[in-house]
Amino acid sequence: KQEVTQIPAALSVPEGENLVLNCSFTDSAIYNLQWFRQDPGKGLTSLLLIQSSQREQTSGRLNASLDKSSGRSTLYIAASQPGDSATYLCAFLNRDDKIIFGKGTRLHILP
């Protein structure tokens, strides 16, 4: 069974710190990997999409990397802000056109 593991499950850091969220997956034959943000009671918002041929993507203070060989992706958030508080999910697209999600990391940025 293909799985996505996100560590840690929850994280609290003071405002201004740089932080890294981790995502590992069991299937190296992925087509892409996507990071999402989910605010309480809301749907998911796409943050970054990394194609299988790419190693990283950047958007503002966010940087996501992909290492297919080791089955890992990281989301780096620079200079964290209270507005970054949310649950962050990673998901990969497999060869069967199925998108497999992790359970997410609940991030809380302390003002």
Add this chain to the structure above:
Amino acid sequence: GAGVSQSPSNKVTEKGKDVELRCDPISGHTALYWYRQSLGQGLEFLIYFQGNSAPDKSGLPSDRFSAERTGGSVSTLTIQRTQQEDSAVYLCASSLEAFRTLNTGELFFGEGSRLTVL
């Protein structure tokens, strides 16, 4: 529309009743996904449409669940004889194309329909 639209946003029903959840994808998006998110759990894949056809129905939890899509646009997820364990947020997402054809596949989600079965 500008984004993926889902209705109703909240639905409370009694055990045994049927419910219908609707998803209106982004205009022009041919791929449409249904997921279920239970409290404290990850997203559970239910079904995926490419156009009006559903190549993968493997995630539907039981035969009480069905989904259809007409005109390559709006999709309806129907749950018959609802049970308490069906309580969850049902999320719909759409994408421009079937992922493997373009290898892009950025997914856009609606706000979800929260279902509570009493």
